[in-house]
Amino acid sequence: MNTVERPTGPGGMLVDIGLGVVFALGIAFSAYMLIDSWGEAYWIFTTAVAVVMCALALLRERQRLWTAAAGVAVTAVAVVVSLVAELPQEPSPMAALALAVLVGSSIRMLPAWPAVAIAAGGVAVTALTWASGPTGVTAMATMLVVGGLVAGPPLRAFAPGRRSGASAAEPSLPSRARQ
Structure with missing residues (x-):
C-alpha cells in the first residue's frame, strides 16, 4: 500500500470536519434565504440536493x-429538474462546492482516464447550468468548479505516493540491506 491509498490521517480528518461545518452552515443559510425569498416549499428540493452532494x-x-x-x-x-419545474437554480452554492471538491479530489487521486471523465462531467454540468441564463448562482458554480479543476492537477503532481518512481509492489530495503 502506498501513501496515496492509506486512509485519511488526522490532518485529513480535520479538513473533512471543517468541510462538514462549512457544508452544514452553508446549507442552513441557503435554506433560510430560500424560505425568505421564494417562500412555500421551494427550499426543500435545493436543500435535499445540497445534502446529498455534501454527503x-x-x-x-x-x-x-x-x-x-x-x-x-x-x-x-438537479439542474435539469430545476429548469423544467421552475425551481430555484441548481447547483446551489453548497452543491457546487461539493461538486468542486469531488472534481478536484478525482483529478488528484483517480487514474488518468477516470479523472478526465469526472472533470469533463463537471465541465458539462457547469455548461448545462448556463442554460438557465447568467446569474450569480451560475457564476458562483462556475468559479467553484473551475477552482476544483485548477486545484486538482498540482495536488496530483505533489501527492506523496506519486513523486516516487518506485512501484507500490516493491518493498523498500532497510538501509543495512543496501550496503
Whole structure:
C-alpha cells in the first residue's frame, strides 16, 4: 500500500470536519434565504440536493470513482429538474462546492482516464447550468468548479505516493540491506 491509498490521517480528518461545518452552515443559510425569498416549499428540493452532494463529497475517500460519478449525475439531474419545474437554480452554492471538491479530489487521486471523465462531467454540468441564463448562482458554480479543476492537477503532481518512481509492489530495503 502506498501513501496515496492509506486512509485519511488526522490532518485529513480535520479538513473533512471543517468541510462538514462549512457544508452544514452553508446549507442552513441557503435554506433560510430560500424560505425568505421564494417562500412555500421551494427550499426543500435545493436543500435535499445540497445534502446529498455534501454527503458524497464527505464520503469521497471511501469510493473515489463512484462518489464522484454519483455527484456529477446528481448535479446534472438537479439542474435539469430545476429548469423544467421552475425551481430555484441548481447547483446551489453548497452543491457546487461539493461538486468542486469531488472534481478536484478525482483529478488528484483517480487514474488518468477516470479523472478526465469526472472533470469533463463537471465541465458539462457547469455548461448545462448556463442554460438557465447568467446569474450569480451560475457564476458562483462556475468559479467553484473551475477552482476544483485548477486545484486538482498540482495536488496530483505533489501527492506523496506519486513523486516516487518506485512501484507500490516493491518493498523498500532497510538501509543495512543496501550496503
